Amino acid sequence: MIKKALLGEFLHEAESTRKILQAIPDSALDWKPSEKNWTTAQLxxxxxxxxxxxxxxxxxxxxxxxxxxxxxxxVSKAENIVAKFEENVAKAKQAIENSDENTYFNDWKMEMNGNTLFPPTPKIQVIRGFLFNHLYHHRGELVVYLRSTGNKVPGMYGPTADDKL
Known part of the structure:
Protein backbone atom coordinates (compact mmCIF):
# COMPACT_ATOMS: atom_id res chain seq x y z
CA MET A 1 0.00 0.00 0.00
CA ILE A 2 2.77 2.47 0.91
CA LYS A 3 4.76 1.41 -2.14
CA LYS A 4 1.79 2.12 -4.42
CA ALA A 5 1.41 5.61 -2.95
CA LEU A 6 5.15 6.34 -3.27
CA LEU A 7 5.21 5.09 -6.85
CA GLY A 8 2.19 7.21 -7.80
CA GLU A 9 3.76 10.37 -6.42
CA PHE A 10 7.13 9.48 -7.91
CA LEU A 11 5.70 9.04 -11.44
CA HIS A 12 3.66 12.24 -11.25
CA GLU A 13 6.56 14.31 -9.92
CA ALA A 14 9.12 12.76 -12.29
CA GLU A 15 7.01 14.12 -15.14
CA SER A 16 7.16 17.60 -13.59
CA THR A 17 10.93 17.26 -13.18
CA ARG A 18 11.19 16.18 -16.81
CA LYS A 19 9.25 19.29 -17.92
CA ILE A 20 11.49 21.70 -16.06
CA LEU A 21 14.72 20.04 -17.17
CA GLN A 22 13.51 20.08 -20.78
CA ALA A 23 12.80 23.82 -20.46
CA ILE A 24 16.47 24.67 -19.86
CA PRO A 25 18.16 26.18 -22.91
CA ASP A 26 21.89 25.66 -23.37
CA SER A 27 22.31 29.44 -23.16
CA ALA A 28 21.29 29.37 -19.47
CA LEU A 29 23.60 26.54 -18.34
CA ASP A 30 26.47 28.73 -17.13
CA TRP A 31 24.28 31.25 -15.28
CA LYS A 32 24.22 31.37 -11.48
CA PRO A 33 22.60 33.95 -9.20
CA SER A 34 25.69 34.51 -7.05
CA GLU A 35 29.16 33.19 -6.42
CA LYS A 36 27.78 30.97 -3.65
CA ASN A 37 25.26 29.25 -5.94
CA TRP A 38 25.64 26.48 -8.47
CA THR A 39 25.35 27.18 -12.16
CA THR A 40 22.12 26.14 -13.85
CA ALA A 41 23.96 23.10 -15.28
CA GLN A 42 25.24 22.07 -11.85
CA LEU A 43 21.80 22.47 -10.27
CA VAL A 75 26.69 18.80 -18.60
CA SER A 76 27.63 21.30 -21.31
CA LYS A 77 24.35 20.59 -23.13
CA ALA A 78 20.90 20.53 -21.56
CA GLU A 79 19.91 17.48 -23.60
CA ASN A 80 22.71 15.50 -21.93
CA ILE A 81 21.39 16.40 -18.48
CA VAL A 82 17.89 15.30 -19.56
CA ALA A 83 19.32 12.01 -20.89
CA LYS A 84 21.07 11.37 -17.56
CA PHE A 85 17.80 12.17 -15.77
CA GLU A 86 15.96 9.61 -17.95
CA GLU A 87 18.59 6.98 -17.17
CA ASN A 88 18.43 7.67 -13.43
CA VAL A 89 14.64 7.98 -13.20
CA ALA A 90 14.24 4.54 -14.84
CA LYS A 91 16.56 3.01 -12.21
CA ALA A 92 14.75 4.88 -9.43
CA LYS A 93 11.36 3.62 -10.62
CA GLN A 94 12.68 0.07 -10.63
CA ALA A 95 14.08 0.53 -7.11
CA ILE A 96 10.65 1.57 -5.85
CA GLU A 97 8.86 -1.24 -7.71
CA ASN A 98 11.29 -3.86 -6.37
CA SER A 99 11.38 -2.50 -2.82
CA ASP A 100 10.14 -4.45 0.17
CA GLU A 101 7.62 -2.49 2.25
CA ASN A 102 8.70 -4.51 5.29
CA THR A 103 11.97 -2.53 5.27
CA TYR A 104 10.40 0.94 5.11
CA PHE A 105 10.59 1.41 8.87
CA ASN A 106 14.18 0.14 9.21
CA ASP A 107 16.63 2.80 10.34
CA TRP A 108 18.70 4.25 7.51
CA LYS A 109 21.74 6.48 7.78
CA MET A 110 24.33 8.16 5.61
CA GLU A 111 28.02 7.99 6.44
CA MET A 112 31.22 9.30 4.96
CA ASN A 113 34.62 8.07 6.07
CA GLY A 114 33.16 6.75 9.33
CA ASN A 115 31.33 10.00 10.14
CA THR A 116 27.55 10.10 10.28
CA LEU A 117 26.17 12.70 7.87
CA PHE A 118 22.51 11.75 8.25
CA PRO A 119 21.59 10.10 11.58
CA PRO A 120 19.61 6.85 11.83
CA THR A 121 16.10 7.66 10.67
CA PRO A 122 13.23 5.43 9.52
CA LYS A 123 13.74 4.72 5.83
CA ILE A 124 10.25 5.94 4.87
CA GLN A 125 11.03 9.34 6.39
CA VAL A 126 14.29 9.46 4.43
CA ILE A 127 12.48 8.53 1.22
CA ARG A 128 9.96 11.35 1.68
CA GLY A 129 12.45 13.96 2.93
CA PHE A 130 15.86 13.16 1.46
CA LEU A 131 14.61 11.93 -1.91
CA PHE A 132 11.20 13.39 -2.70
CA ASN A 133 11.20 16.74 -0.87
CA HIS A 134 14.85 17.33 -1.70
CA LEU A 135 13.97 17.18 -5.40
CA TYR A 136 11.03 19.53 -5.01
CA HIS A 137 13.25 22.05 -3.23
CA HIS A 138 15.81 22.05 -6.03
CA ARG A 139 13.12 22.18 -8.71
CA GLY A 140 11.86 25.37 -7.06
CA GLU A 141 15.33 26.82 -7.27
CA LEU A 142 15.47 25.89 -10.94
CA VAL A 143 12.21 27.77 -11.55
CA VAL A 144 13.89 30.91 -10.19
CA TYR A 145 16.96 30.27 -12.36
CA LEU A 146 14.79 29.99 -15.48
CA ARG A 147 12.83 33.14 -14.63
CA SER A 148 16.04 35.04 -13.86
CA THR A 149 17.49 34.18 -17.26
CA GLY A 150 14.32 35.27 -19.09
CA ASN A 151 13.17 31.75 -19.91
CA LYS A 152 9.70 30.28 -19.73
CA VAL A 153 8.70 28.02 -16.88
CA PRO A 154 6.46 25.04 -17.63
CA GLY A 155 3.38 24.44 -15.55
CA MET A 156 3.83 21.65 -13.05
CA TYR A 157 0.79 22.17 -10.81
CA GLY A 158 -1.29 24.16 -13.26
CA PRO A 159 -0.63 27.12 -15.54
CA THR A 160 2.25 29.53 -15.00
CA ALA A 161 2.55 33.21 -15.86
CA ASP A 162 3.93 32.06 -19.23
CA ASP A 163 0.70 30.28 -20.17
CA LYS A 164 -1.93 32.22 -22.07
CA LEU A 165 -5.35 31.36 -20.71
Whole structure:
Protein backbone atom coordinates (compact mmCIF):
# COMPACT_ATOMS: atom_id res chain seq x y z
CA MET A 1 0.00 0.00 0.00
CA ILE A 2 2.77 2.47 0.91
CA LYS A 3 4.76 1.41 -2.14
CA LYS A 4 1.79 2.12 -4.42
CA ALA A 5 1.41 5.61 -2.95
CA LEU A 6 5.15 6.34 -3.27
CA LEU A 7 5.21 5.09 -6.85
CA GLY A 8 2.19 7.21 -7.80
CA GLU A 9 3.76 10.37 -6.42
CA PHE A 10 7.13 9.48 -7.91
CA LEU A 11 5.70 9.04 -11.44
CA HIS A 12 3.66 12.24 -11.25
CA GLU A 13 6.56 14.31 -9.92
CA ALA A 14 9.12 12.76 -12.29
CA GLU A 15 7.01 14.12 -15.14
CA SER A 16 7.16 17.60 -13.59
CA THR A 17 10.93 17.26 -13.18
CA ARG A 18 11.19 16.18 -16.81
CA LYS A 19 9.25 19.29 -17.92
CA ILE A 20 11.49 21.70 -16.06
CA LEU A 21 14.72 20.04 -17.17
CA GLN A 22 13.51 20.08 -20.78
CA ALA A 23 12.80 23.82 -20.46
CA ILE A 24 16.47 24.67 -19.86
CA PRO A 25 18.16 26.18 -22.91
CA ASP A 26 21.89 25.66 -23.37
CA SER A 27 22.31 29.44 -23.16
CA ALA A 28 21.29 29.37 -19.47
CA LEU A 29 23.60 26.54 -18.34
CA ASP A 30 26.47 28.73 -17.13
CA TRP A 31 24.28 31.25 -15.28
CA LYS A 32 24.22 31.37 -11.48
CA PRO A 33 22.60 33.95 -9.20
CA SER A 34 25.69 34.51 -7.05
CA GLU A 35 29.16 33.19 -6.42
CA LYS A 36 27.78 30.97 -3.65
CA ASN A 37 25.26 29.25 -5.94
CA TRP A 38 25.64 26.48 -8.47
CA THR A 39 25.35 27.18 -12.16
CA THR A 40 22.12 26.14 -13.85
CA ALA A 41 23.96 23.10 -15.28
CA GLN A 42 25.24 22.07 -11.85
CA LEU A 43 21.80 22.47 -10.27
CA UNK A 44 20.06 20.54 -13.06
CA UNK A 45 22.70 17.83 -12.91
CA UNK A 46 22.23 17.54 -9.15
CA UNK A 47 18.48 17.15 -9.64
CA UNK A 48 19.16 14.34 -12.10
CA UNK A 49 21.65 12.75 -9.71
CA UNK A 50 19.22 12.59 -6.78
CA UNK A 51 17.32 9.96 -8.77
CA UNK A 52 20.52 7.89 -8.70
CA UNK A 53 20.25 7.72 -4.88
CA UNK A 54 16.94 5.83 -4.84
CA UNK A 55 18.46 2.38 -5.22
CA UNK A 56 20.86 2.86 -2.29
CA UNK A 57 18.20 4.45 -0.13
CA UNK A 58 15.57 1.80 -0.76
CA UNK A 59 17.93 -1.21 -0.68
CA UNK A 60 20.55 -0.38 1.95
CA UNK A 61 20.41 0.65 5.58
CA UNK A 62 23.68 2.60 5.31
CA UNK A 63 24.54 4.84 2.37
CA UNK A 64 28.30 5.36 2.34
CA UNK A 65 28.97 8.62 0.52
CA UNK A 66 32.70 7.96 0.92
CA UNK A 67 32.39 5.00 -1.46
CA UNK A 68 29.76 6.61 -3.71
CA UNK A 69 30.80 7.23 -7.28
CA UNK A 70 28.72 8.91 -9.95
CA UNK A 71 29.47 10.00 -13.50
CA UNK A 72 27.51 13.19 -14.19
CA UNK A 73 28.39 12.94 -17.85
CA UNK A 74 28.73 15.95 -20.12
CA VAL A 75 26.69 18.80 -18.60
CA SER A 76 27.63 21.30 -21.31
CA LYS A 77 24.35 20.59 -23.13
CA ALA A 78 20.90 20.53 -21.56
CA GLU A 79 19.91 17.48 -23.60
CA ASN A 80 22.71 15.50 -21.93
CA ILE A 81 21.39 16.40 -18.48
CA VAL A 82 17.89 15.30 -19.56
CA ALA A 83 19.32 12.01 -20.89
CA LYS A 84 21.07 11.37 -17.56
CA PHE A 85 17.80 12.17 -15.77
CA GLU A 86 15.96 9.61 -17.95
CA GLU A 87 18.59 6.98 -17.17
CA ASN A 88 18.43 7.67 -13.43
CA VAL A 89 14.64 7.98 -13.20
CA ALA A 90 14.24 4.54 -14.84
CA LYS A 91 16.56 3.01 -12.21
CA ALA A 92 14.75 4.88 -9.43
CA LYS A 93 11.36 3.62 -10.62
CA GLN A 94 12.68 0.07 -10.63
CA ALA A 95 14.08 0.53 -7.11
CA ILE A 96 10.65 1.57 -5.85
CA GLU A 97 8.86 -1.24 -7.71
CA ASN A 98 11.29 -3.86 -6.37
CA SER A 99 11.38 -2.50 -2.82
CA ASP A 100 10.14 -4.45 0.17
CA GLU A 101 7.62 -2.49 2.25
CA ASN A 102 8.70 -4.51 5.29
CA THR A 103 11.97 -2.53 5.27
CA TYR A 104 10.40 0.94 5.11
CA PHE A 105 10.59 1.41 8.87
CA ASN A 106 14.18 0.14 9.21
CA ASP A 107 16.63 2.80 10.34
CA TRP A 108 18.70 4.25 7.51
CA LYS A 109 21.74 6.48 7.78
CA MET A 110 24.33 8.16 5.61
CA GLU A 111 28.02 7.99 6.44
CA MET A 112 31.22 9.30 4.96
CA ASN A 113 34.62 8.07 6.07
CA GLY A 114 33.16 6.75 9.33
CA ASN A 115 31.33 10.00 10.14
CA THR A 116 27.55 10.10 10.28
CA LEU A 117 26.17 12.70 7.87
CA PHE A 118 22.51 11.75 8.25
CA PRO A 119 21.59 10.10 11.58
CA PRO A 120 19.61 6.85 11.83
CA THR A 121 16.10 7.66 10.67
CA PRO A 122 13.23 5.43 9.52
CA LYS A 123 13.74 4.72 5.83
CA ILE A 124 10.25 5.94 4.87
CA GLN A 125 11.03 9.34 6.39
CA VAL A 126 14.29 9.46 4.43
CA ILE A 127 12.48 8.53 1.22
CA ARG A 128 9.96 11.35 1.68
CA GLY A 129 12.45 13.96 2.93
CA PHE A 130 15.86 13.16 1.46
CA LEU A 131 14.61 11.93 -1.91
CA PHE A 132 11.20 13.39 -2.70
CA ASN A 133 11.20 16.74 -0.87
CA HIS A 134 14.85 17.33 -1.70
CA LEU A 135 13.97 17.18 -5.40
CA TYR A 136 11.03 19.53 -5.01
CA HIS A 137 13.25 22.05 -3.23
CA HIS A 138 15.81 22.05 -6.03
CA ARG A 139 13.12 22.18 -8.71
CA GLY A 140 11.86 25.37 -7.06
CA GLU A 141 15.33 26.82 -7.27
CA LEU A 142 15.47 25.89 -10.94
CA VAL A 143 12.21 27.77 -11.55
CA VAL A 144 13.89 30.91 -10.19
CA TYR A 145 16.96 30.27 -12.36
CA LEU A 146 14.79 29.99 -15.48
CA ARG A 147 12.83 33.14 -14.63
CA SER A 148 16.04 35.04 -13.86
CA THR A 149 17.49 34.18 -17.26
CA GLY A 150 14.32 35.27 -19.09
CA ASN A 151 13.17 31.75 -19.91
CA LYS A 152 9.70 30.28 -19.73
CA VAL A 153 8.70 28.02 -16.88
CA PRO A 154 6.46 25.04 -17.63
CA GLY A 155 3.38 24.44 -15.55
CA MET A 156 3.83 21.65 -13.05
CA TYR A 157 0.79 22.17 -10.81
CA GLY A 158 -1.29 24.16 -13.26
CA PRO A 159 -0.63 27.12 -15.54
CA THR A 160 2.25 29.53 -15.00
CA ALA A 161 2.55 33.21 -15.86
CA ASP A 162 3.93 32.06 -19.23
CA ASP A 163 0.70 30.28 -20.17
CA LYS A 164 -1.93 32.22 -22.07
CA LEU A 165 -5.35 31.36 -20.71
Missing amino acids: ASHISEVYNWYESTFNLDVFDMGAYQYDKGD
